Amino acid sequence: MPEADEIQLVRRAKAGEQEAFGLLVQRHGKAVLNLIDKMIRDRNIVEDLWQETFVRALENLHSYEPRTPPGNETSPSFVSWLYRIASNLTLDELRRRGRWRMFSWSSLKPQRTDEPDTGEDYDLPADQLDTVAVLESRENIQRVRQALATLTPEWRMMLIMREYQDLPYEEIAEILNVPIGTVRSRLARAREQLRVALLQSPPQKRKAHT
């Protein structure tokens, strides 16, 4: 999508054209939804946060200045601005839930992260090298999601932005308002922690079809 076209849409939306804002929702709604969806498992909360993101965007659209000319780094692109709203809402929600979780019984359970990292049985079998086929199994989707859930919300957000959204370091730093060096170091730690978590939960064996 040409950035100039996007700027025109944003300007029309700022002028009060409802159709322009609707088109922006259609263009970026799915990306915003998947960022939140990979952070929170409760679908109702995900949809609430998705709607809240665009309501906030509309409410604050008057103060957003499109990046002109395209490529000017002093102003975020519109989708980065949306990501920033969505990430702040999501992290706030996770922090709020984390405060309540401090008082739950589940917090008293022993954490598996204390187990030694053997590194064995990690490699997928030859018939499971197609990761898409592996993820066809609900158990393996749960396995990846549970491994992601062992990360702190900030690290998980960075990892999702990088691996799932394929955002460059510069854009992640801009969205999360941290230096690029912080993105690089946190991504390395997040990947290491995810690797350990996945080592501790080996992939489910697929049942042979008869």
Add this chain to the structure above:
Amino acid sequence: MTCQHCQELLSPHLDSVLSHEEEQNVLAHLAQCMGCAKYLSQLEQNRQLIRALPMAEVTNVMEAQLRARVQSSKPALPAPVPQAQVSLVEGFKVQSQQSAIRLPPPLGGNPPAPPVGGQSALGARWHSWPMLSFGTVATCAASLLFYFAMMQAPPKVSAEEVVASMDQLIGSLDPDEGERVITEETPDEVMPDWSDETDRELFENENEQN
């Protein structure tokens, strides 16, 4: 290069953000270290696992709910911008000046405004915990007051007075009063009307089935 140093650089190597010199050192180490090569393979597999997670889709219900929320949060200010054309997305009618009463989000390096106000359902939920605390305190106070009120000694009444009052109460009852009252106050509609033979057959059939 040590294995630890190499593994610290494998994450940025995966993202192709290493300097030329760092990249050459990492590649040279990977060529002679099976452990680090396996580590890199695990990081690549994890990336594929995350990217293979199912994609969430924006549903029509979500778009409809967003339109409804936008309409419900629209302030009652006159629209300064005339409607240029009939919109395909009817809900996105909030004008930029209408939204000016809300806190503007900082841009260009600052994160968007944190959740403020209670106009949306999600915003209200964020701010619900102080009210919950107040409600909890009020409930506890009321419980304590009730407890102390009940702890007060009951009025002293002798056993003779209790027996006398019971005898007086029993003596005041008319033995025919209960039957008369039931006969007078029972409406005819309560009893089944057997004048209709069809209803009677149905009633008997139901009883047999039960």
